[in-house]
Amino acid sequence: MSGIAESRAALAHPMIAVPTHDELVEQLFVRDLKLFVGQTLEPAQQKIAAQIVPAIAGSGSNSPVDDLRHRMQSFESFTTWLSLKRESQRQLWAAVEDCVERQADQLEALAAVDAPKGTLTLDPDFVAPDYITRGDIHLMPGGNAHDDGSVLQGAVMDRGGAVYMLGRNGGMLNDLRGHTAMAHLLTVAPDIRPIRILDMGCGIGTSTVPAAVCFPEAEVHGIDVGASMLRYAHARAEHLGAAVHFSQQSAERTSFPGASFDVVYSCVVLHETSPTAAINILAESRRLLRPGGIAIHLEVPLLHTLGDIWQELSSELEAQFNNEPNWRGALTADYGQLMRAAGFTDIRTGYQATAFNGRTAPRKFGEASEGVFRSWFVTSGRA
């Protein structure tokens, strides 16, 4: 798997902000620091929790997660871990922003693509949902909907996203989720030849371009809430040679006519919304499908270990310290039930093996998670 390397050859596409020597080393440092926080400091906290949990579990407490948190707060290393977790994330964006701002002019020039294959439709009157504007998701300054008329917020998200994933999601292309969704599609419908495909919550198009790669004949659409992100997504897709139609709208209710797509999918969107919005998004994906069409919603591994108090606390902390508005809601939902309520048939829930190329990847889908980054949770259904 291609990680993040210092080599120039590792650049995935011309739109990605190119760091100087120092900026790159700083970004790699932040990446390493995040790994240290997650893989060295966090396991120690898990061990501390393991010592405390039996007493809490035995006490018949009504709020075991709060109790655990309270008890852990008396350990200094617990608070240190949390502040470093937050600080390393803030440092990540700071490092990326410097690098993007320095080359703002070049990026704008690159974004002015002649004779694009795809399109970009922005809505100046668009109002982003509360859960997007309430806090900066992932602590990205300004948030997803931030727009100053440039492509810069998108550029920050692209470079930051690749570093944020620690190079484990397809290096600088950061596109394994999209490919995994396509691999799932071809697992459940090996002969499908979709005419129109929609990626809901496409961000800067990392998950959208794979649909165009796997189905070059299809008309591929991507929607999201942020104008800067979409401007950047458009330029990025063009530079990657993918024809994609990007538009600014909410996945909860789009302007597309009903029954106008063969495939509608989303990748790691639901945990950044709200429980109600997630239901609306599933319903909208159902409305947009032609009879027989397929919807796919991909998420991070669910909290199957519910009842494990430490897992619950750790997920609460992730939501709180990394601004994930619906982390718990999305990871504890009963997707089979939600998909049925949305009117789907042929419903599946499980784990799709991570695909580097959706078309050629092994079609591996099963009940058990193969671990973070090795497989993704997927629910799918037919209209």
Add this chain to the structure above:
Amino acid sequence: MIVSLASEVTVLRARLDTCERLLVAAQVLAPGAVDSFSPDAAAQAERDGLRQHTLNKVFRPLQEAAMADVAAASRPIAGKEIQA
């Protein structure tokens, strides 16, 4: 502590910058050579190791403090002592 560290790093940076400028002036380095440097696989591995080494060294006290807390938590009555 952090103030003196910051001042030390600032001095270090200035000195490195001086070196680079002198090397460019003496035509040992082309302008921008450092910024366009692209390590090969072996150099990359060594540089990854260097970064890792520094990180572990600087943050080792945090790891040790965490391990001490783990040890304290596993002593039966230690939880109370810590809270006191």
